[in-house]
Structure formats: C-alpha cells, structure tokens
Amino acid sequence: MTTPTPSATTYPPAPHLGPAPQPAPARSRWWAVAGVIALLLVVAGGVAAVRWVRGGDDGPLAGRPRVTDTRAGLSYGVPEGWKHDAAQDEKLIGAFSSQIGNAPTAKSTETGGTVLAGRAGQAVPRAGLERATESAARSNAEFFFPDRPATLEASHATTLDGQPAHTAVLRIQGEEGSSRLKMxxxxxxxxxxxxxxxxxxxxxxxxxxxxxxxxxASATVD
Structure with missing residues (x-):
C-alpha cells in the first residue's frame, strides 16, 4: 500500500487563509507504508490534544471508537481496520492536527485511505464556503499529487453537526491508478x-x- 509524500510546503484549507503555496516538485514521490498511513513530517505548529472515545449508537460508524481533535474542534469515527496513532499526529505538518489510516489487508495491499483534520487560520463566512472548499481541495490535490490532472466530481453545500459546511470531491489520474480527494x-x-x-x-x-x-459523515463539532 502506498501513499503520496507531500512537499515541505503547508497548504491551508484555502489558499487565502495562509501563506501562498510554493510550486510543487516536478514529479510525485511515493513511499511504501507497512501499517497505518501517516504523514511523517515535522510539525510546524501546535499539536492537537486528541481524545480516544467510544461513539454512540446512532449515525455513521455508530459504536466505533472516535478521535476528538481539540485543535480542529471536531470529533470523527474510526472504521473497522483503521487506526489512529497519536505519535504520528505530532509529526504532521502544521496544516493538520490529527489523522487516521487504514491498515493493509491481504485483499487490499495496493489501496490506501487516510483522513486528516485541521483548523484554518481564520473563519470563512457561509457565503464563501463553496469557493474556499473548492480552492482548498485543488490546492491539496496539487500538494499530495503534484503534476497530476484533477477533475472536480462533486461540490455541494451541506451541514456538519448543524454548522454550515461545504464538500468537494476531486478525482486525480496518475500512472499508478486513480486517486480520490474529498474535503x-x-x-x-x-x-x-x-x-x-x-x-x-x-x-x-x-x-x-x-x-x-x-x-x-460521522464528524461532529466538539
């Protein structure tokens, strides 16, 4: 199972919320991960306090353990076969404060999944969420998958635990297969x-x- 290695630049959720991104490397760099997918870079900011709790009986991933990211102010479920490693959270770059990843299995050794959480530098008004999310998704696609074409597959307003939100989905094509980014x-x-x-x-x-x-879908406001 493989995962892309990001460059040294930190991409915030939206380009206008932080430093302008620098050009990505000329080609993507990949490394093999035997275990949980993680981003092994030195943190460039504060580390979130993460609490490991058991979820309730309702909603997606009901009854599964949850990660509560106090810096992002979010809590989210951990699917079966996925893991959270607090030690790896401390090595994330400053844009991210927690992460979970799926462990490899005999049936799926070439497909990797990871979810990261973080907090933006400033609040985005409801009217600006669509633009901010789509821009952020494209910036992160360039960050994680440099020099690969990304196509916007979906973009829609939503709510997260009653709070205004927006979701964008990109499909990224590459020689090693098709990748998907959802933000x-x-x-x-x-x-x-x-x-x-x-x-x-x-x-x-x-x-x-x-x-x-x-x-x-399991995320709630902490």
Whole structure:
C-alpha cells in the first residue's frame, strides 16, 4: 500500500487563509507504508490534544471508537481496520492536527485511505464556503499529487453537526491508478473554520472509499 509524500510546503484549507503555496516538485514521490498511513513530517505548529472515545449508537460508524481533535474542534469515527496513532499526529505538518489510516489487508495491499483534520487560520463566512472548499481541495490535490490532472466530481453545500459546511470531491489520474480527494470545510458558530480531508490512493477499492465517506459523515463539532 502506498501513499503520496507531500512537499515541505503547508497548504491551508484555502489558499487565502495562509501563506501562498510554493510550486510543487516536478514529479510525485511515493513511499511504501507497512501499517497505518501517516504523514511523517515535522510539525510546524501546535499539536492537537486528541481524545480516544467510544461513539454512540446512532449515525455513521455508530459504536466505533472516535478521535476528538481539540485543535480542529471536531470529533470523527474510526472504521473497522483503521487506526489512529497519536505519535504520528505530532509529526504532521502544521496544516493538520490529527489523522487516521487504514491498515493493509491481504485483499487490499495496493489501496490506501487516510483522513486528516485541521483548523484554518481564520473563519470563512457561509457565503464563501463553496469557493474556499473548492480552492482548498485543488490546492491539496496539487500538494499530495503534484503534476497530476484533477477533475472536480462533486461540490455541494451541506451541514456538519448543524454548522454550515461545504464538500468537494476531486478525482486525480496518475500512472499508478486513480486517486480520490474529498474535503469538507465547516465554519463553527461563525467563529472558526475547520476541515476534514479524505484521501484514497492506488487501485480502486470501493470499501476504502466508503470508509472515507463514513468518517466524514460521522464528524461532529466538539
């Protein structure tokens, strides 16, 4: 199972919320991961306090453990076969504060899935969520999959635990297969904006895509 290695540049949820991104490397760099997918870069900001709790009986991933990311102000479920490693959270670049990934299986050794959470530098008003989310999704696609064409497959307004949000989905084509990026940006109580970013890489595996979707659907405001 493989996952793309990001460049040293930190991409915020939307380009206008932080430093302008630098050009991506000329070609993508990949490394093999034996275990949980993680981004092994030195953190460039504060680390979130993450609590490991058991979910309730309702909603997506009911009854599954949950990660509560206090920096992002979000909580999300962990699908069966996925893992959270707090030590890896401390190595994330500053745009992200927590992550979970799926462990490899005998049936799926070439497909990887990961979900990351983080908080934006400033709040995005409801009217600006669509533009911010689509821009952020494309920036992250260039960050994780440099020099690969990305196509917007879906973009729609939604809510996350009653808060205004927007979700965008991109399909990224490459020699090693088709990858998928799904991003939800939410403005919480009009005071702060946070996001969840789901990535699926490698050979097509519907179960991994469904897991990523379930994680984003399970998110609540902490």
């Amino acid at each position: 939800t940006v939410v403005t919480i109580h009009g005071e702060r904006t946070s996001f969840l970013l789901g990535l699926t890489t490698g050979a097509a595996d519907r179960s991994v895509t469904e897991d990523v979707d379930a994680v984003l």
